[in-house]
Amino acid sequence: MAGAQYGVSLLWVLTFATLGTVWLQEAASRITIATGRDLGQTIALANQQRGKTIPLLLFFAVWLGCAAYQAGNILGAVSGLALLTNWPIKGLTVCIGLVCLVLLAIGSTQWIANFLGIVVFAMGGAFVYVAFGAPVSAAEVTRALVIPSFPAGSLLLINSLIGTTIVPYNLFFGSGITSGQTLSEMRLGIWIAVLLGGLISVVLLLAGLLITGGFSFTNMADVLSNRVGNWGGLLFAFGLFAAGFASSLTAPLAAAVTARSLLGWPATSWKYRLVWLLVLGIGLAFGLSDYNPVTIIVVVQAINGILLPVVTVFLFLSVNDRKLIPEEYRNSLWQNAAMLLVMAVSLLFGGWNVWLAVQNLLR
Numbered sequence: 001m002a003g004a005q006y007g008v009s010l011l012w013v014l015t016f017a018t019l020g021t022v023w024l025q026e027a028a029s030r031i032t033i034a035t036g037r038d039l040g041q042t043i044a045l046a047n048q049q050r051g052k053t054i055p056l057l058l059f060f061a062v063w064l065g066c067a068a069y070q071a072g073n074i075l076g077a078v079s080g081l082a083l084l085t086n087w088p089i090k091g092l093t094v095c096i097g098l099v100c101l102v103l104l105a106i107g108s109t110q111w112i113a114n115f116l117g118i119v120v121f122a123m124g125g126a127f128v129y130v131a132f133g134a135p136v137s138a139a140e141v142t143r144a145l146v147i148p149s150f151p152a153g154s155l156l157l158i159n160s161l162i163g164t165t166i167v168p169y170n171l172f173f174g175s176g177i178t179s180g181q182t183l184s185e186m187r188l189g190i191w192i193a194v195l196l197g198g199l200i201s202v203v204l205l206l207a208g209l210l211i212t213g214g215f216s217f218t219n220m221a222d223v224l225s226n227r228v229g230n231w232g233g234l235l236f237a238f239g240l241f242a243a244g245f246a247s248s249l250t251a252p253l254a255a256a257v258t259a260r261s262l263l264g265w266p267a268t269s270w271k272y273r274l275v276w277l278l279v280l281g282i283g284l285a286f287g288l289s290d291y292n293p294v295t296i297i298v299v300v301q302a303i304n305g306i307l308l309p310v311v312t313v314f315l316f317l318s319v320n321d322r323k324l325i326p327e328e329y330r331n332s333l334w335q336n337a338a339m340l341l342v343m344a345v346s347l348l349f350g351g352w353n354v355w356l357a358v359q360n361l362l363r
Helices: 002-006 011-035 039-046 053-085 089-106 110-131 138-146 155-165 168-178 183-208 217-228 230-263 270-287 293-319 333-362
Strands: none
Touching: 002 155, 002 183, 011 039, 011 138, 011 155, 011 168, 011 183, 011 293, 011 333, 039 053, 039 168, 039 230, 039 293, 053 089, 053 168, 053 217, 053 230, 053 270, 053 293, 089 230, 089 270, 110 183, 110 217, 110 230, 155 183, 155 293, 155 333, 168 230, 168 293, 183 217, 217 230, 230 270, 293 333
C-alpha cells in the first residue's frame, strides 16, 4: 500500500524501523545473556517493590498490541484463502479460528509455523524478482532510503510501517530464545534476520509501484501473475494465507508468554490459557466483521506503533539498571542514544496520530 500510494517516499521509514528493531532486540537479548532472565522477568524483578502494578500495566499494553495484531493476522489469512478458493469469507474465518484454537490448545504449532515460514520466504523471493521491474532508478531508491519525506496523508502508514517492523511483543518473545548464546552469536543472528526482513519489506514496497487501479490484494496478485506467470498470483495468495495463519498462532502465544514472563503465570494455569484465548477471540470477532481487511491491517499496525514507546521505556530502564545488569552488558552512550531516538520518533508519530484522531472526533 505504501508503494502504491506514495511511491518510494516512505522507504526511509523502513530504514529507521529496521535499524530500530536491531537496536531494541539486541538490548532485550543482551539482558537475557547477562542475567539468565528474559525481559519480562527482569522488569518484574526491577519493580517488585511496587508490587504488580507496573508489570500489569506493561502486560496490558503488550496484550492490547497482540490482540490488535491478531485482527490483522486472521483477516490476512482469510484474504489469502479467499483469493485461492472464492469460498465465503465468514466460513473461512470460522474455520481458521477453530484450527488455531485446537493447535494452541494442544501446543503443537512449531512445525506448522516452520513450514508456513518457508512458504512466506518463497513469496518474498518472488517479490524480489518483481521489484526489479519497478519504474524507479537505483539512485532514487538510495535517496529515499535515507532522506525522510512526509507526503500528505501518510502519517497512518508511517506508524503502520514502524509498528509492523518493530514488533513490541517480539522484544519479550525474542529475548528468551537467546539463552546460552554469546554476545557475538546473538548480534550476528539478529543482524542477519532483521536485515533480511527489512530487505523483504523494501521489495514489497517497490512491488507496490507496479499496482494500477489502487491497492488491493487482488491487484497485487495480478501484478505477480503478470510478471512471473499465473503461479505468481497463486503463490501470493497462499503466501498471504501462510503469513496470516502463522502469525495467528504466534500473536496469542506471544501474549501468553509475556504474561508468564511479567506476571509469573505458568503455562499450565487457566490464566495463561485465558490470555491467548482472548487474543484469538478478538481476532476472530474482527474477522467476522464487515470491515475492509486492508484498512483493519493498517490501523492495527499503527496501534502497535503507538504502543511501542511504552515498551521501549521499560527496556531502556532495564538495560541500564545498575543493580541487575553487570557493567559490560549495560548500554553504551551510543546505544542509549539509539534507543532514545526510536522512543522519540515513535512517540512523536504515535502522539501525532492520536491528536489527529481526537480532532476528527471533536469535529
